[in-house]
Amino acid sequence: MNEPQDDTFLRRTRAWLDAGEGDLDPTTRARLRAARREALAAHRRTPAWRQAWPVTAAGLAAAVLVAVLGVRLWTSPGDDLPPLEDMALLSDPAGPEFYQDLDFYLWLDEAEASTQEPTRG
């Protein structure tokens, strides 16, 4: 749709609207000034923590996010970071394969012990 910006009729309506604004009575102007002062005063009366609530809320949200991520990483079952008992296995000089075949080594140890006992007697 066309919006004829330079139309004479539209220019005239703008002039009438401006004239109406200029003709505003002193009482209304005074009440508008009072309304403005009241709005500004109400803002000054607002406690500082409420004025800064968006910053406070953002800070709280960030703290909660860090806490959730921390707990998630701490308790995750071997996704990225291993739990503490796995750390102990990995740092053992025997290596993880030793613990995987632990049953075999226990059986071997028992088997060797049983074959040595008759020769001793």
Add this chain to the structure above:
Amino acid sequence: MDHFLAGAETRAYRLAWIATGDREEALDIVQDAMLRLVKGYAARPAGEWGPLFQRILQSVIRDWYRRQAVRNRWRRWLGRGDEDEDTAGDDPLQTRIADSRPGPDGEQRAQAAVAALDAALHALPLRQQQAFLLRQWEGLGVAETAAAMGCSEGSVKTHLSRAIHALREKLEDHRP
């Protein structure tokens, strides 16, 4: 902020007055909009205050219209619609037209034209009224007007076109 509001308050009042046709309601609307701007956006850069204030003001005016519509429905339901019709002649905008009929004097003619425009705008549907005033008087762009009205840019163009058409017809008598 004080300086900004001082420069915006009379226009804001005119917009609210045209929308409501009532001085007390218009003053309440402007004060409410000022308070919301100061409380919510005083920390924003001063360059953003104009569009924000316009958006808040139009939102408060829309809320006022919704409340009025609900109130009127209840009045009709309670059987008090006749009282409204009896007091319809007290519309201040209509009274202003009656008080300032075109006369021979140039100043009188201008006053009559201002009053007739106010009344013609007041009679428009709210969306047409908003589109016309924001685009033609406040000088907002289509996108800014759409943001202030909470509608699409296409709707702004449609409402504006209809408003201009209606106003041309109603103000035919006031052409020089």
